[in-house]
Structure formats: structure tokens, C-alpha cells
Amino acid sequence: MRVLCLLAVVLLISKDHKCFGISHPKPACRYPPSQWCRSLEIAIECKVQKQCMELSAIKPNQTVPPVALTLYYESLCPDCRAFITQQLFPTWTMLQDIMSLTLVPYGNAKEVLSANGPFSCQHGEPECRGNMIEACIIHLTGTSLAFQIIYCMESASNVLNAAEPCLQMYAPSMSWATVDACVTGRLGYELMHGYAVMTRALNPAHTHVPWVTFDGEYTEDNEARAMSSLFHLVCELYKGVKPPACTGAPVRLSTSGCLKE
Template identity: 70%
Template sequence: MNMKLSGLIVVFLLLCVERRSSGMSHPKPSCSYPPSQWCRSLEIAIACKVQKQCMEVNATRPNQSVPPVSVTLYYESLCPESRSFITQQLFPTWTMLQDIMTVTLVPYGNAKEIQSANSPFSCQHGEPECRGNMIEACIIHLTSHSAFQIINCMESSADVVSAARPCVQLYAPSVSWSSVNSCVTGHTGNQLMHAHAAMTRALSPPHTHVPWVTFNGEFSEENEVKAMSSLFSLVCQLYKGVKPPVCTGATVRLNRGFC
């Protein structure tokens, strides 16, 4: 969710408070989408009655002909350093710069494929991490736009695995937990993890630790150091188009009408 959308939510809440305080009754909003998705499509904007505000937000977005910065994170669901990077660097940066960056999450890390009747994978932090990795792989597969919010919700929790179900219910209410569980316990989950294993093994240079971050498909120690200290600044630096106002600190003036 970007800064303008955050302001929109505040205005909406203030209007609700004013109506309640004045004794006016009003129906519950019909919008079933989380605020982060209000401007994803015209249909959602109309359903949530925010089409005018979304048009204003879209008017300030960067030139879409310039490719966004592609950030790919290779990580493990229970690795403390991976969790810190997701919750303190990657997700906050994406929240502010999602118009100029894309994020690909690859939950696998230092896991290994093994020949076993019980589980085809072994993980650095044991079976709970293997389950967490597969749950997050299935969430990415099933929830599309909401996946990053759900995974950040999980990684921010005291118990990553136990938080999965309520986080899915919060950010992707249309996705049933049974579909996630079927993916995890069925053939699809193993296929997804095998694909993540192949992606991780194909890294050049090979990864030596997690979190391991590539930018536009490439890894460099210089970018890794910058990403761990200020990913936001690095993404602004790497973007080849006109920097958005949030990168430059410039103020944005929108034409607004008043009655």
C-alpha cells in the first residue's frame, strides 16, 4: 500500500467517525477487498467506491515503459536473518516503491532435495521450516497479488507456521485454507518446491547464505551490502526512469475540486 492509499484510508475512517457521531445510520461497506488492492483494477475501485482517488494515484505513477527494478529474494521461512530482511527492508520498501519494483520470493534457501519416503526435502531449521517453505510456496501460487502481504504477516509473527491460516484469512479472504492445505499435502506443493530448488541451484554465483538477493537477475556483493542497510535507497538508485516523488522527497500536488 502506498502513501496516497494510506491517506485515503484515513479519510475513509474519519468519514465513518463523523457519520457515527452525528447519529446517521449507514450500511456496512460492500467492498470485500483489503485496502492494498483497491486500485488494482477498475472493477475493484468501483466496488470499493474509490475510483476517483485511484485515478489520482495512477496519475502520479512512473512511466510504465521503463522496466521496474526486479528484486528476487532466496530465503528460508524460519531463518531469523531472512525474516528480518523481509519485515524490516523488503516489505516496507515494496510498500512505498511497488510502482517501480517487482518482488519474486523463492522460499527454499539452504534446503536440500533428498530421497525419503517421509519428505523429499530437508531444511536447515528442521521439519517446521520445510512446512513453512511449502506453505509460503503454495500461498504464492494461489493468492497472486496478496501473497507478499500474507508472507510478511507470517514472517512478522511469533510462530510463522501457525500464523499462516489467519494471515490468509486476513489478506485473501476469497482463498480457502483447505485449498492451501491441499497444495501443501498434495503433489502441487512438491512440484513448487522442486521448482524453487532448481531456481536456487541455478544461481550464478551459487548462493552461500540466505537471505540472498538478486537485482534484475544479478548478484553483487556491493548491492548486497547496500540492500541490507537501505534497500529503499538502492531500488531508487537502480531505477532507470524518472524517480518517483517518494525517492526524491519532492511534494506532489493534485488538482482537487471543492464545493
């Protein structure tokens, strides 16, 4: 969550100074920053209960459904890569509290029966492998962590070569062998077949990628706006109280600043 990342930054920079009136968590804290506010017990152990309470106060109303964005794309499509790196990932980083994300790495691929494999991709066999790698990563790690890995891959000059180091960076506990077994095994095929079914079921049928739907619906207007300013579109589509990131409202976790020692 974006607010937890903010909390982590605030706490980590205060390691050597008394910043914002809080002290750095004890090294004995066993939990990563993403879990600090998961429960009261964890917050107490990591000495961030006050900050977690403050952050909870600025979260959007959880009873209002998030904006459901689904991206149909393919791993080596230049326009898909640009949308992921320049629009979707920055927007998701700031607004993931009010949006849900579904990634469908299939795009203009086709299911075929040939000696080269069960799928044919617009940018050749490397793209089919890239799609499969990303599908397996999504399945094995969950969308939130997978999107960070996929962003890392799509930002690189060579998507396929970046897959293993990006996995090691964001999911060090998962071995590349596990992902490769998915890609080369039955599971990878089943995941891609599921994405093929999802893509074929689009109404209207997709004519290009990236293809973006909001709450299950596609409109040319929303797509055009998403390609130019996705952040503002998500803020507009959210029906609840707008978070500070949308309104530009200032958010202060405390007022004491960094005290000179």
C-alpha cells in the same frame, strides 16, 4: 499499490467529515480500495474518479521496466526473517510501483529421498513445511497478496502457527484446507522442486541466505546495501523518473483540508 492505499486512507477518514474536499464513497460501492482505480466505471461507482486521475499523475512511467528483485530465502532463517520484515516489506509497500518481486522460499534446502520427505531443510522439518506453505500461498494467491501473508507469518513469534490466521486476515475467501491440500499433495512438491531448480541455477551459486538478486544479477555490493538500506538502493537502481517517495517531493491530493462542521 501504495498510491491506492493512500487513497483508501484519505477516503476512509473522511467518513464523518469533509476532508480534503471529498466525500466518503457510498456504502453501495462493491469494490475494495485496491480496485477503485482499476477502471473508469469502478471509479465512477465508488465516486473517486477525481482522486484516481490525480493519483495517475504521480505514477512512474510504466514504459520503464521496474527493478526486478528476487529473494532466495527460507522460512525459519532468522536473518531472512529480519530482512523480510525490516527491509523488504517496508520498501515494497512504498515502492511497489517501480519494483517487481519474486520470492523463492527454498534457501539451503536439499532434495533428498528419505522417509521424512523429499526435502531436507537447514532448520529441520518445520522449516520444510514453512517453505512449502509459503510456496503454496504464492501459487494460490499471487505474489502481491502472498507477500502480505508471508510478512504476517515472518513477523510472528511462531511462523507456522501464524500461517492460518494470517491467511484468514489477508485472504478470507481462501480456505486453509486449500492451502493444506497443496502442501500435502503433489502440487506442493512440484512447486518446491521448481524453486530447487531456480536456486541451483544461481550464478554465482548462493553461499547463504537471504540471497538477493537485482535484474537477475548478484553482487556483494548490492547485497550489502540491500541489507542496510534497500529502499535507497531500489530508488537508485530505477532508471525512470523517480517517484515522490524516492525524491521526498510533497504530494497533495487537494488543498481544502478538513472542514469543521
